[in-house]
Every structure is written in structure tokens, then in C-alpha cells.
Amino acid sequence: MADLMKQATRDAYGQELVELGAQYDNLVVLDADLAAATKTGLFKKAYPERFFNVGIAEGNMMSIAAGLAATGKVVFASSFAMFAAGRAFEQVRNAIGYPHLNVKIGATHAGISVGEDGATHQCCEDIGLMRTIPGMVILNPADGVEAKKAVRAAVEWNGPVYLRFGRLAVPVITKEEEPFEIGKGRELVAGTDVTIVATGLLVNEAVLAAEALKAQGISARVINMATIKPIDRDILVKAARETGAIVTAEEHNVIGGLGSAVAEVISETVPVPVVRVGVNDTFGQSGPALELLKLYGLCADNLVVKAKEALALKKN
């Protein structure tokens, strides 16, 4: 773990926007006065004429993005997840989702790993909100390498995409050469006793948990679910059939996010125990990100405990 390079997915986002800006001259980026933090500032520096700071007005930004997209632009609209998905939900739903416009929402600072800014800025509801919008794609990459691929895939996708990025630098665990396809989960660790389905920064924790479980004689499969919508039903059904128990892991409320999406599929196909690890329907608080992640159980240690719970349910 100490050997792994670390990068925040928001940094990868900003870098990839610059790459894509060279390739697509109709790519326009909007931000609501957070460009230094969301990393769209990198695009601003490279393509100042195609970058607009709309000021602190996220709802207005989303509707402006819709107007730009309705006239042929590929638009990235960026803010913190709390304001992109939360404050501007209705604009995203009605001006972008309903007309199915080509707007990509680059939402950074998702989850409690925002850290010291505290609960007002720690968005653990965005996946749930975005999942209820018909036709919305939701991507939550595990690391910087995957984040770049997700940004590129979003541009190549025709329609609205919600991209979820983190503030915290996280280990790079995926590889450049691995393919990235919207709607496809990816098995990172083979296993037969239980499956951990993880997304975002919990993917690395899931891999570490699988190693710990292996040492205890438990074979845990790990699936990286970078696309939360449309969810990869096939990989979930296969995992349920072959391992008989599932743990979900996400930096999001256990209500409405990946855990809900997985439970919805499993309960209607191959009903097996599904144990959800996430923020347990509570608000966060200020503190260093790594401490908060441990405190709220968003770590490998807790995944080991929950994997055993899932196994016990399976035996009953």
C-alpha cells in the first residue's frame, strides 16, 4: 500500500478535461466559483475562451449548461457534489435529465472524505438523488487512472452523465491498460465465499479486506462498480449465484446509493444476503478525512466484519 501512487480523482478529472479540450473544440466547461478545488481551473488555463465561471449560482449553471448543450456543445458543469446534485437537483432533473441533454456533471468533494469542512459540504446523498432521474448515467471511479477513463467515456456517451469525484488523494489501484465501459463492473479479486461490491475510494479498502479475509480462510471476490447507473446486473447475478452473499461498500448514505442499487437487483433475481456498508443514515462532521473514514466504518477492517456477517446470514 505504501508503494502505491496516490492521486485525487478530482485532479485526474481536471487533467483529462485538458486532454479532451484539445480533441473536442465544442467542449465547454462551467464552474460555480470552485475551479481551483474542482480542478476545472486546469481547463480554464488551457482554454480560457471555453471556460465560464458563472459565479456562486449552481442552479443557474445547470440550466445554462442545458442551453449550451441544446445548441450543440458538450458541456461539463462542475461544483461540489453537495451543490451540483443537491442545490441544483431540480435544474438537473428538468433542464438536463428530462430533455436528455448532453451535459456532464463533474461533481467533486463527494462523501465524508471532504474532511474538515464538515457536514454541510459532505454529500452522501448525491448518488441517491441522481439515480432517480431517468436516463442519468452515474460514474464513481475508484482512482485517478479510472477517473480519466470515466471522463473520456462520459464525453463519448450521448446524454447526461453524473461523475463523482473525491477530494482526497487515494491509491492508484487500476491499470492504464484495463478497459473502461459504462455499465460494466469489473472483478478485481477472484473469490467464492462472499462478494464485496465497492465503488469509489472503497474499492481499495475492499481489496485490502479481501487480503485480510484470505488470511482467515475466507475467499472474497471484489467487484469494482465504477458505474452505478446503469448497474451491471450480469456481474451481480453471477456473484450472487457463485458466492451466495454480498457486501456493498460506498462513501454514501446506505439509503439510495450503491447498496440500494445492488439490493434492488439481487432481491429480484437471486435473493441472497446483501449487507450494506456506507454512511449509516447520519450526517458527517469535521475532521481529517482518514479519521472520518475509519470512524464511519468506511475501511477494510469494517468490511472484514461485515463480510463475516454476510457469511453468517448465508449459513442461516
Added chain:
Amino acid sequence: MDAITKKELQRIATKIRMAIIEGTYHAGSGHPGGSLSIADDLAYLYWKEMHIDPAAPKMPTRDRFVLSKGHAAPALYGALALRGYFPESWIPTLRKVGSALQGHPDMKNIPGVDMSSGSLGQGVSCAVGMALSAKLDKADWRVYTILGDGEIQEGQVWEAAMFAAAKKLDNLVVIVDNNNLQIDGTVEQVNSPYPIPEKFAAFGFHVIEIDGNDLEEIETAFAEARTVNGKPVAIVQKTIKGKGVSFMEDQCGWHGSAPKKEQYDAAMAELKARLEEEEG
């Protein structure tokens, strides 16, 4: 567009009003009052002002129109049908299951609708995005949007106005339909947006005040708007809600209710008589 006479435009406005009554009567619901108040604007925009081609509704260089007060959809649908974007036989299907004519404008399924709208306060931001897009492309097409006077109680309108002026979007014309009525009463009784012209001026707009049910004043205003450089334009127009159907005029009860059979007959008789007068 070849020169069209004021008389012809008046007849078109009357026909749009008939389509509003036709649509809302068959739907059994809808918003006739605020639709009738903007019929003259739409006649002028779609028959004289805007660079459009009904045979090529997606033409990239066309002027755009966003009905920010999307509940006035019956007026827009009337204008689009009469202009040839889709058959007039669609009008009685308004708000019915399976019809393209949704209760509020739907750009996906209705030829000629440039932006879906209906959630108040948003259409103007979408229009701002379009105007920005034209500026980015150094294109000369223009963007028009109509807001309700109640709608400007939405804070997003002023976010959009601030940005439009900051970016000097002189290709944007915002029409504020000041018919003075919203669902619960006069706009003053509910939450006064007055004075409207001064507010838009303070936000950096070039403001023009007119009677929005007078085609000559409408013509003068749009001509003036084309001469403005470096600023977006706001046309603040006094209108009569329910204009053209005497028993609906200036009645807030006609904001969101459809005419019943007798009312439909009376309204159509009045509008037909006006049309005959205008044609005679």
C-alpha cells in the same frame, strides 16, 4: 420573411388565441389566461422577427425561442401549428395520453420547440446558455425568451440576468409578460416584483417598455432591441391576462382553468367574429 402587414399579424394572433381556446377546452385543463396575453408576441416573433424555417426545425443557424413561462404552452403550440411545424389537428390532443403536446413544452417530441420548459425561472437560464453558445461560435443567430411577471419571483431569474449582462449577451431578448396576475392574486398582493424595468436596468439590461398587446409597439421594441450593443435587452410589456376573450380578461381565475362547453362556444364565437372583422 417577406413583408407581412400588421393586419395579417393581427389575424394570426387571433388564430393563435383560437388555438389556445381549442386546446385547453379539449384538454379540460391548462392555462388560457397567460397564453392569451402573449399571442401577439408569438405572432410577431414567428411571422416577422425570428430567422426560422418550419421545414427545417433543427437548422443550426436559426434563432431560438424559449418559453420560460412554459405553462403558456397552448399559445406556443398554436403558433407552431399555424406556422407549419406540425399539423393543426394536433391541437385538440393537448395534454392527452400519447400526444406530443405535453402540458409544458417538450423539445424532444415537438417540432419547433427549442427548449423544454415549465419549471419557472429556468427557461431564462437556458436561453442565456444558448446566447452564450452563439457568442462562442461567433454566430449571429439570436435568442428570445418570454418570462411571466410572477415567474420573476424565482431567484434564478436574477442569477441568469446577472450573468447575461456580465457576459454582454446582446443577442438575448428577455420579454417580461407583465399581465399583473398570478395564481393567488395580483403579483403585488402575492410578492411584488415591481418596479420591473428598474430591476432589469439595475442588472445591466437595456430596457424597453411597451404595451405587449399592441403589434406596432411590439415591432418598435424588437427593432430597437436589434440596435443594442454590449447589453442584453429586456422588453417589459404590460399585457392583459386573458386578452381577446372578454370574460377571461384580467381575471386571475383563468390562470389555470379550462373553458367549459358554453364558455368555449362563447370564446370561439367572439374570436371568430374578430377574425371576420379583421379579414373584412
